[in-house]
Structures are given as structure tokens and as C-alpha cells.
Amino acid sequence: MTVDAPVLRVAIVGGGPGGLATAIALSKVPNIDVKLYEQASILREVGAGINIGANSWNVLGLLGVADSLTTGHPEWTVLNMNGHSGEELHRRERAPDPSLKRPTIRTQRTALQSALLAHVPPGTIQLSKKLARLVDVGDQGLEMHFKxxxxxxADLVIGADGIRSVVRDTAWPDYPLAFTGTTIWRTLLPLDAVQDLDPRFQITGWWHSPTTHVYFSPVGEGLWEIAARAYHEPATHSASKVSWGVPVANAHIREALRRVPSGGWREFAAFAGPELSRLTAWDNRVVLVGDASHALSGAFGSGAGFAMEDGWVLARALEHFRNDLGRALPLFDRVRVPYYSRMYAHLARQAAGRKARLEEMGGETSYDELVRNKIITDGGEDMSWIYMHDIGAVWADTLEELENTRKA
Structure with a gap:
């Protein structure tokens, strides 16, 4: 006779894409009572646009959410330009791939949030709940204390609370976050407000300086996104800057920036932290998903996809081991830790390569040469392991490995 899995009280901290996806996935696992605690009084996304590529579409399909995301700008063409002269340095054209049901799109973060929210069971989300601390109460599990x-x-607490995670800082109190030197500004405005300036504004494009860029892209529903980055030496600049500036000279770019209404910009200081050898703690009663688990400051532009994959894998692991935390959470680590470790290794190689190229170029290097050196063309490293990642296939392979181990 099959014995029912024990009822598991699961608390998710954070209502971003990772937290919402985790809530959806867990709501479909028998005998899991899931609650999501979000510090905001109104659940809304902060930022502007977000990329939805094959990896994100794959997990959205597994969650049953893909058909609910219906707006966005297909990224068939991506341009890279010299930010000073406007010269087109590289153009990537994507032809429709018949093996993919949906194209890569740039959409509004609110569109993704709305699609996910539509699939979260009623009564799951509790707002105005800012976590202050976690307490281990022994056989009774964990106790969350809010502000x-x-x-x-809770029997299991899931930290989906971003790069400044309170859950991570409680379970990993010595985890160091550091300002990367990069500050990011994002905004949305009507495409009609700028499309007279340059026809390329209707295409996804990057205008580069040696250490900064301005990114433009339509995001659907008649809206247009600007995302600008600037770098300052972290040792001499704090992360609390309130002014902004982007060193580009094209008159039409500067005019586009001027057309952003007062108060339209949102500023984000980028922080990063080291790789974790485990994403689980406190005897398999705490687990991290999304940016809380890999503080990479959006290095790959697919953080929401990673977070949603985390939530889906965690749900599958709990389902596979019938809510046994002592077996399910190590399995989650087995699947996700090597993936994030590969990301950290890639970024380290990339940084070393940039440094070596600059050393080869010497000190008397022009603006244009530095910009050309910065741009990675299609001849770079194959990144399909991220952007074409199929978490469903990865999970199927994991189950096969477990079965082969059991039989051995």
C-alpha cells in the first residue's frame, strides 16, 4: 500500500519571478502547503524590460504559463554600435528556428509577472511581510519573524528574495556582497516619443563606449526601453550615487535620453558575491533560488529564467522523494550547483581574456579600438548551454542517473 507523503509547510520569501514560479510548481505537488511572503504592499515589478529566450520559454512551458505571456518584441536582429560615432560594428540576425515554438523576445517585466500571477493559487501570497529573521525551533521546524x-x-524556507537576500544572510551570515562598480539606469517610454530620431531605435541595439553602454529595445505594446550602464572604480566610488551620466556623443542618442520625463529613471547599483558550494542549509530546511543563490548581478541577462528553473527543479525533487527534505534538497543541489559553478567559471575566463587583450593592445589605445575589443561577436564562446538550456531534459537525465545508480 502506498503511504501518502507527509504534509510539508513551505514558505517562499520574495515575490519576483523566481518566487512566483516556485509557488506555481510547488502548488502542484501533493501535500505541500505553500505560502509566499512578499515585503511590498503591492506586488509589482521594478525595472523595465526582460529577455525571454528558449531557456525561459522551456520552463514557462513546464509551469503551464507560456501561453499566458502574449506580448513582447521578437529579437530577430540585434545591433552593436560605436557609441561615439554611431558606426554599426556587428549585426546578429536570427532566422526563425522551426525547432522552437516561440522566438526570443524582449518584454516588460510586468508582463512576465502578470503571466505568472495568473497561475498562483488564490490565498498563496501574503503582502507587507518583510522578513526580519529566522529561528530554529527544533522539532517544530523554523519560525519566521517579520518586521x-x-x-x-515553516518546515522549509525558500529564499527567493534577491541578491540582498535576508534568508541567505541568515543561513550564510558571512556571505560577502560587494559593489561591482557598475550602476544601471532603466526606464520605459512610448516608442512614438523617439522613433523619429533613428530608425534603428525600432530594433534591439547597443551603443557602446569602452566601459559603458546604452541599450535600446522595443518591449511590445508600443513601449520602448532604455537601459544604461556606467562603470566607476569600486574602491573609490560608493554604491549610493544619485546622479547619472553616459559618455556618448551621438546627438540622436543624447536627444532620446533627454526625452525621458523627469522622474522616469530607476537607478540600480550592481552587487555581486562569490559562488556557494551548496544552495541548501540548516539541515536541509533552508534553500536558495534565483539571485539569492548566485549573486552575479545579471551577468547573463537571464536571471528570471534561472530562478524559474530553480523553482521547478525544487518542486520536482520534493515530488520525487515524497517531501523528504533530507533527500530532495541534496538532489536539488546536485542539479543546480554545477550549473551555477559553470557560470562563475565562464565569467572568470571572460575577465581574464579581456585583461589579456587589453595588455596586448598596450596603453596607447584609441576609443574606437577599445570599443571594438569589447564587443563579442557570434564567433565567441558557444553559450547555448545557457540560452538554449532545457531544464526538462536535464531533469529527465538526472532521473535516469538516479535509476542507474540504484540498479548498480
Whole structure:
């Protein structure tokens, strides 16, 4: 006779894409009582646009959400330009891939959030719940203490609370975050407000300087995104800057920036932290998903996809081991830790390569040469392991490995 899995009280901290996807995935696992705690009083995304590529479409399909995301700008063409002269340095053209049901799109973060929210069971989300600390109460599990002086019990706490994760800082108190030197500004405005300036504004494009860029892209529904980055030496600049500036000279770019209405910009200081050898802690009663688990400051532009994959894999691991945390969470680590480790290794190689190229170029290097050196063309390293990642196939391979191990 089959014995029912024990009822598991699961608390998700954070209502971004990772937290919402985790709630959806866990809601389909028998005998899991899931609650999501979000510090905001209104659940809304902060930022502007977001990329949805094959990896994200794959996990959205597994979650049953893909058909709910219906707006976005297909990225058939991506341009890289010299930010000073406007010269087109590289053009990547994507032809429709018959093996893919949906194209890579740039869409609004709110569109992804709305699609996910539509699939979260009613009563799952509790707002205005900012986590203050976690307490181990022994056989009774964990107790969450919130800033409003309320508490909530849980058998498993999932940190989906971003790069400044309170859950991570509680379970890994010595984890260091550091300002990377990069500050990012994002905004949305109507495409009609700028499309008279340059026809390329209707295409996804990057205008580069040696250490900064301005990124433009339509995001669907008549809206247009600007994302600008600037770098300052972290040792001499704090992360609390309030002014901004982008060193580009094209008159039409500067005019596009001027057309952003007052108060339209949102500023984000980029932080990063080291690789974790495990994403689970406290005797398999705490687990991290999304940016909380890999503080990479959006290095690959696919953080929402990674976070949603985390949530889906965690749900599958709990389902496979019938809510046994002592077996399910190590399996989650087995699947996800090597993937994030590969990302950290890639970034280290990339940084070393840039440094070596600059050393070869010497000190008397022009602006144009530095920009050309910065741009990675299609001849670079194959990144399909990220952008074409099929988490469903990875999970199937994992189950096969487990079965082969059991039989051995």
C-alpha cells in the first residue's frame, strides 16, 4: 500500500519571478502547503524590460504559463554600435528556428509577472511581510519573524528574495556582497516619443563606449526601453550615487535620453558575491533560488529564467522523494550547483581574456579600438548551454542517473 507523503509547510520569501514560479510548481505537488511572503504592499515589478529566450520559454512551458505571456518584441536582429560615432560594428540576425515554438523576445517585466500571477493559487501570497529573521525551533521546524512583529511557521524556507537576500544572510551570515562598480539606469517610454530620431531605435541595439553602454529595445505594446550602464572604480566610488551620466556623443542618442520625463529613471547599483558550494542549509530546511543563490548581478541577462528553473527543479525533487527534505534538497543541489559553478567559471575566463587583450593592445589605445575589443561577436564562446538550456531534459537525465545508480 502506498503511504501518502507527509504534509510539508513551505514558505517562499520574495515575490519576483523566481518566487512566483516556485509557488506555481510547488502548488502542484501533493501535500505541500505553500505560502509566499512578499515585503511590498503591492506586488509589482521594478525595472523595465526582460529577455525571454528558449531557456525561459522551456520552463514557462513546464509551469503551464507560456501561453499566458502574449506580448513582447521578437529579437530577430540585434545591433552593436560605436557609441561615439554611431558606426554599426556587428549585426546578429536570427532566422526563425522551426525547432522552437516561440522566438526570443524582449518584454516588460510586468508582463512576465502578470503571466505568472495568473497561475498562483488564490490565498498563496501574503503582502507587507518583510522578513526580519529566522529561528530554529527544533522539532517544530523554523519560525519566521517579520518586521510587523508577526510570525509564521515553516518546515522549509525558500529564499527567493534577491541578491540582498535576508534568508541567505541568515543561513550564510558571512556571505560577502560587494559593489561591482557598475550602476544601471532603466526606464520605459512610448516608442512614438523617439522613433523619429533613428530608425534603428525600432530594433534591439547597443551603443557602446569602452566601459559603458546604452541599450535600446522595443518591449511590445508600443513601449520602448532604455537601459544604461556606467562603470566607476569600486574602491573609490560608493554604491549610493544619485546622479547619472553616459559618455556618448551621438546627438540622436543624447536627444532620446533627454526625452525621458523627469522622474522616469530607476537607478540600480550592481552587487555581486562569490559562488556557494551548496544552495541548501540548516539541515536541509533552508534553500536558495534565483539571485539569492548566485549573486552575479545579471551577468547573463537571464536571471528570471534561472530562478524559474530553480523553482521547478525544487518542486520536482520534493515530488520525487515524497517531501523528504533530507533527500530532495541534496538532489536539488546536485542539479543546480554545477550549473551555477559553470557560470562563475565562464565569467572568470571572460575577465581574464579581456585583461589579456587589453595588455596586448598596450596603453596607447584609441576609443574606437577599445570599443571594438569589447564587443563579442557570434564567433565567441558557444553559450547555448545557457540560452538554449532545457531544464526538462536535464531533469529527465538526472532521473535516469538516479535509476542507474540504484540498479548498480
Amino acid at each position: 510587523d512583529n508577526t510570525t509564521a511557521p
